[in-house]
Amino acid sequence: MINLFINGLPVSVEEGSTLLEAARFLGFPIPTLCHKDGLSPYGACRLCVVEIGEEPKAKLVSSCTYPAEEGLKVRTASSRVVRARRMVLELLLASCPQSKIIQDLASAHGIRQQRFKQEHEDCILCGLCVRMCQEQMMAKAIGFRSRGEKRSIGTPFDIKSEECRLCGGCMYVCPACQLRCTYTEPERPICGGCANLTPPCLEKRQFDDMMCFMDPCVACEIQKEG
Amino acid sequence: MIQDIAASGKQQVSPHETVDSKGIVRILNGHRQQRGGLISVLGEIQSQYGYLPEDALRVVADETGNSLVDVYGVATFYRSFRLQPRGKHLICVCLGTACHVRGAPMVVEEFERRLAIQPGQTTPDREFTLETVNCLGACALGPIVVVDGCYFPGVRAQDVGQILEKARLERVEVPSMVAASG
Incomplete structure (x- = not known):
């Protein structure tokens, strides 16, 4: 067993587990897009960032790929982490505003502005479908092609692959094409229609280390201040 | 871009060159001892044909036990590899x-x-x-x-x-x- 601190709480987790697994097991929610149980960790979406270490040497790492270490101090919802996550979400929202999963995450994280150009891409290159095809379906029909801004996922030569059995696993796991967000107001980049989860007290004040079992309630923090 | 090239390339030049699979196997045999010699194999194929023919990639995938998508991924990742025949x-x-x-x-x-x-x-x-x-x-x-x-x-x-x-x-x-x- 490995002993570490998550949000100040001393916990022990099994050796070899990642920070994401540890935090989720203990009930600390961490949002992810490119992580799925049964598939290898990939660290593509950067939504699962957590802060490790102590000031001034604290740094942000992706919790889905970072193994739990002895004595490590992890903060899963510090203001720095939340700020980073919001930026990631705003960027994801710019590339894929039609995805309901991303729109819901954006609503849950209180994103109220969109400073980037809307791209309406079909893919966020999270690689879930590639890993699904390779690791669960044992097919390896699709993969990454090219690189840089031309990077895309698909079959070789863009023709139907002989390995593909049309299982649909790739579509099942896709966060971008699985569910479409049906905008109430199509011209707005942020929907926020069905998942407006921010409690009213949060709008007024900012809290560091806002985290409790009743996420996103921050009654305890408010009490502490008062 | 790869797709663009592939699409436009098909209209422009028909890459009809027969691929000698025995020749490709011979190239592969030269790199058997080398671990992960895919890039050198592709490089050698390209120096022979001037580009990487589709059939050649299929032969490489079959022979090395890699999946075609992995071979294709490497071939499209590096700019020096081309999938369309080159002009004179x-x-x-x-x-x-x-x-x-x-x-x-x-x-x-x-x-x-x-x-x-x-x-x-x-x-x-x-x-x-x-x-x-x-x-x-x-x-x-x-x-x-x-x-x-x-x-x-x-x-x-x-x-x-x-x-x-x-x-x-x-x-x-x-x-x-x-x-x-x-």
Whole structure:
């Protein structure tokens, strides 16, 4: 067993587990897009960032790929982490505003502005479908092609692959094409229609280390201040 | 871009060259001992055919036990690998920052107009392939154009016709040093 601190709480987790697994097991929610149980960790979406270490040497790492270490101090919802996550979400929202999963995450994280150009891409290159095809379906029909801004996922030569059995696993796991967000107001980049989860007290004040079992309630923090 | 090239390439040049699978297996056998020798295998195939034919990639995938998508991923990842046959003459226009401010985009446009192709494409008669590169490291000589290994410094749009003519008549002189290394 490995002993570490998550949000100040001393916990022990099994050796070899990642920070994401540890935090989720203990009930600390961490949002992810490119992580799925049964598939290898990939660290593509950067939504699962957590802060490790102590000031001034604290740094942000992706919790889905970072193994739990002895004595490590992890903060899963510090203001720095939340700020980073919001930026990631705003960027994801710019590339894929039609995805309901991303729109819901954006609503849950209180994103109220969109400073980037809307791209309406079909893919966020999270690689879930590639890993699904390779690791669960044992097919390896699709993969990454090219690189840089031309990077895309698909079959070789863009023709139907002989390995593909049309299982649909790739579509099942896709966060971008699985569910479409049906905008109430199509011209707005942020929907926020069905998942407006921010409690009213949060709008007024900012809290560091806002985290409790009743996420996103921050009654305890408010009490502490008062 | 790969898709663009593939789509446009099909209309322009039909890559109908029969792939000698035995020859490819022979190339593969030369790299068997080497772990992860895929890049050198692909490099050798390309030096033989001038590009990477689809059938060759299939043979490589079958023989090495890799999946086709992995081989294809490597072949598309590296810029030096091409999946479409190349023309007889390769025209490479530098679009680095220094060349760019000195008017390289105009030179590219002129090449595009005269050859009626986009960068990355090959003319239907398989004479010329036009490519752009992000920097050749010879910024003081910009805008620079490389035709079959011969460097033309300070190219302006009005020089393009002359360069093409030279290339067509095979009058491009490659300095012996470049020829030896390249």
